[in-house]
Amino acid sequence: MNTTELAELAAQLRVDSVRASAAAGSGHPTSSMSAADLMAVLLAHHLRYDFERPEHPANDRFVLSKGHASPLLYAAYKAAGAVEDGELLTFRKLGSRLEGHPTPRRLPWVETATGSLGQGLPVGVGIALAGKRLDRTGYRVWVLCGDSELAEGSVWEAAEHAGYEHLDNLIAIVDVNRLGQHGPTRHGHDLDAYARRFEAFGWHAVETDGHDIEKIDQAYREAQATSGQPVVILARTLKGKGVASVEDREGMHGKPLPAPEEAIAELGGLRDLRVHVGEPPAAAALRDRTTEVVRLPRYDEGDRVATRDAFGAALAALGTARGDVVALDGEVGDSTRTEEFAKAHPERFFECYIAEQQLVACCVGMAARGWLPYASTFAAFFTRAHDFVRMASISGAGINLVGSHAGVAIGQDGPSQMGLEDLAMFRALYGSTVLYPCDANQTAHLVAAMAGLDGIRYLRTSRGATPVIYGPGEEFPVGGSKTLRAGEEDRLTVVAAGVTVPEALAAADRLAEDGIRVRVIDLYSVKPADAATLRRAAEETGCLLTVEDHHPEGGLGDAVAEVFSDGRAVPRLVRLAVRTMPGSAAPDEQLNAAGIDAAGIVDAARLLLQERAVH
Structure with missing residues (x-):
């Protein structure tokens, strides 16, 4: 397309953004209109993409970080022939693929769910890392950002990481239209302010007029000619460009235009231009897809091994068996034990430093490219990245997250390092799997099992050594449990997971010495929970006592309680959990102070049985 034709294409993108939002009665047309010229030039001249083969290994990848500008994205899809005009007008309607904010669950050309601002560029960094270090097929990653979202700290985590990794296959386009949802942005149209920030992180910055077709084209060419650095194109634009009644006006964010037909006429009327998007070069996927039998580490019963140690060894073994496994860590690999994978497979290990959002x-970006990521940090620090995990769930991303140093059992480091909310956080995610192994062999098997699951998978590991209670040949199906003590005379059931399992076993042995028989269930699969086993235990023993190294809200106790939320009779249910703010103390002192060690379980069991006898 020549300059005149590109201008016509940009006008069409504006018109279709107005039409889609008007048909929906909602949306963000003015945010779409500001970036229409940027999108038109990219689509017609620079993007290399086969819409019929979104999985093509050499396709460029495009991420709409300002996900509220989805009308522009869908208008571009129409111009590329990927969607029809009729579908465009189903925008935001029930059952439509064209949601208010795009997701890959609906559309195969969307790399990641966006809409929570500040996430597109970080995910784009993940995709670019996969392209540069893993796929190596030469594709570029284009990320269209809004200027408002540059206030998010996650953007600067991404900027530093991209600069450090010299991701010259990453091009960020910032639509600097100066207006946010409520009033002007922090830096308005000061492109130099943004340029200085990106340049400080090692980026090449290009400033341009975002409504001058030739200058945009020149900026894109400069970006693609730059080597050794990621590039940011800072484009000065006007929100609502092309319609005088809304152009550069405050108070129009997130609203359809008040007079859409007049606006369409002002923009030159309807058009039906089609764009031939550049084809990607021929390329073969270089990913090693071989899958061999996983030779997991084996531990002898009676030994004492930290589950974090078993995780590290199992992950390295999984990486040997599967060439698509990658590992990432937040600069605590010597503690989480991902260093074992890094030693065995350095080409597939990624250090993300202390930037949990990134x-x-x-992980999300690499999963979008077909890799199988395992990422680890302290369980407590995943809370910093909760919104990214939430959006990963919306994307349908298949990622494995492993939180170490969970609970008060870590000991003297104190509450800032203790993951006491992580089970609740991950259980609340749509379609998630939450696992909490108690010994080394169980951990190894669950690490391997995670590779075959969908959605968000979370595994909780412990810092200190715990006894190996299962043999290496034991099976641990996700959604299952292990009944470790059981008999016809059981008077209550203790449900434990992780570090509280050996405490529950010790308590059961002490109670048995006094003639009190209790059942012990290892509920290593916290979500999905083994409902059948729990219901049977409730029927046969009448009382359930849950014990967890976690706050009482949202953890093991709630997982068990939910099994009985279907209207059937609810058993007597008592929960032992960490109910006070811990300080610094030895691990055994921490468990005792929280009342979740063997002594605490014995005392609670006796009290529960006494109260039951009275009533």
Whole structure:
């Protein structure tokens, strides 16, 4: 397309953004209109993409970080022939693929769910890392950002990481239209302010007029000619460009235009231009897809091994068996034990440093490219990245997250390092799997099992050594449990997971010495929970006592309680959990102070049985 034709294409993108939002009665047309020229030039001249083969290994990848500008994206899809005009007008309607914010669950050309601002560039960094270090097929990653979202700290985690990794296959386009949802942005149209920030992180910055077709084209060419650095194109634009009644006006964010037909006429009327998007070069996927039998580490019963140690060894073994496994860490690999994978497979290990949002974003980006990521940090620090995990769930991303140093059992480091909310956080995610192994062999098997699951998978590991209670040949199906003590005379059931399992066993042995028989269930699969086993235990023993190294809200106790939320009779249910703010103390002192060690379980069991006898 020549300059005149590109201008016509940009006008069409504006018109279709107005039409889609008007048909929906909602949306963000003015945010779409500001970036229409940027999108038109990219689509017609620079993007290399086969819409019929979104999985093509050499396709460029495009991420709409300002996901509220989805009308522009869908208008571009129409111009590329990927969607029809009739579908465009189903925008935001029930059952439509064209949601208010795009997701890959609906559309195969969308790399990641966006809409929570500040996430597109971090995920783009993950995709670019996969392209540069893993796929190596030469594709570029284009990320269209809004200027408002540059206030998010996650953007600067991404900027530093991209600069450090010299991701010259990453091009960020910032639509600097100066207006946010409520009033002007922090820096308005000061492109130099943004340029200085990106340049400080090692980026090449290009400033341009975002409504001058030739200058945009020149900026894109300069970006593609730059080597050794990621590139940011800072484009000065006007929100609502092309319609005088809304152009550069405050108060129009997130609203359809008040007079859409007049606006369409002002923009030159309807058009039906079609764009031939550049084809990607021929390329073969270089990913090693071989899958061999996983030779997991084996531990002898009676030994004492930390589950974090078993995780590290199992992950390295899984990486040997599967060439698509990658590992990432937040600069605590010597503690989480991902260093074992790094030693065995350095080409597939990624250090994300202490930037947990970027850590999870890299996982999402690599999963979008077909890799199988395992990322680890302290369980407590995943809370920093919760929104990224939430958006990963919306994307349908298949990622494995492993939180170490969970609970008060870590000991003297104190509450800032203790993951006491992580089970609740991950259980609340749509379609998630939450696992909490108690010994080394169980951990190894669950690490391997995670590779075959969908959605968000979370595994909780412990810092200190715990006894190996299962043999290496034991099976641990996800959604299952292990009944470790059981008999016809059981008077209550203790449900434990992780570090509280050996405490529950010790308590059961003490109670048995006094003639009190209790059942012990290892509920290693916290979500999905083994409902059948729990219901049977409730029927046969009448009382359930849950014990967890976690706050009482949202953890093991709630997982068990939910099994009985279907209207059937609810058993007597008592929960032992960490109910006070811990300080620094030895691990055994921490468990005792929280009342979740063997002594605490014995005392609670006796009290529960006494109260039951009275009533």
